[in-house]
Amino acid sequence: MRSELITVRTGSRPTVRDITAEAEQFVAGSGDGLLHVFVPHATAGVAIIETGAGSDDDLLTALDAVLPTDGRWRHRHGSPGHGRDHVLPAFVAPYATLPVLDGRLALGTWQSICLVDTNGDNPTRQVRFSFLSG
Known part of the structure; x- marks a missing residue:
């Protein structure tokens, strides 16, 4: 298995960052094989979605509706509502596995690999790519 860790700047506000090119x-x-994408953070996830047509913003809006940034969270360190960031990986898993055929990702026409980060307290994230040859 071959593996590499990259650093991705996500900034100080919730974001969906396309990492397909990387x-x-x-x-x-x-x-041929499998690409495993893993985010080694307790407050981020990986989503396979369409980007650039509003779906990335729609995802953040949906997450705000399901996981609002208010005072309901028992996990209270960090920014107000930060407890929701620790619940995020239960809704947007911190990993995805994708087929690779002839050295190319076998994504659908509108699919992109995205890092989902609602935690503005950490402006940079790491993503681990691991390739398992088939």
């Missing part, structure tokens, strides 16, 4: 670069020329 993943494509990692698997380029690798043949």
Whole structure:
């Protein structure tokens, strides 16, 4: 298995950051296999969604509706409502596994690999790409 850790700047507000290009670069020329994308953080996730047509903003709006940034959370360190960031990975898993065929990601036409980060307290994140040859 081949593995690499990259650093992604997410900034100080909730964001959906497309990391497809970085993943494509990692698997380029690798043949057939599986790409595993993992975010080693307690407050971020990985989503396979369409970007650029509003879906990324819609995802953040939906997460705000389900996980509001108010005082209901028992986990209370950090910014107000930060407890919701620790619940996020139960809704947006911190990993995804994708097929790679002939060194290319086998994504659908409108699919992108996105890092979902609602925690503005940490402006940079790490993402681990691991390729398992098939």
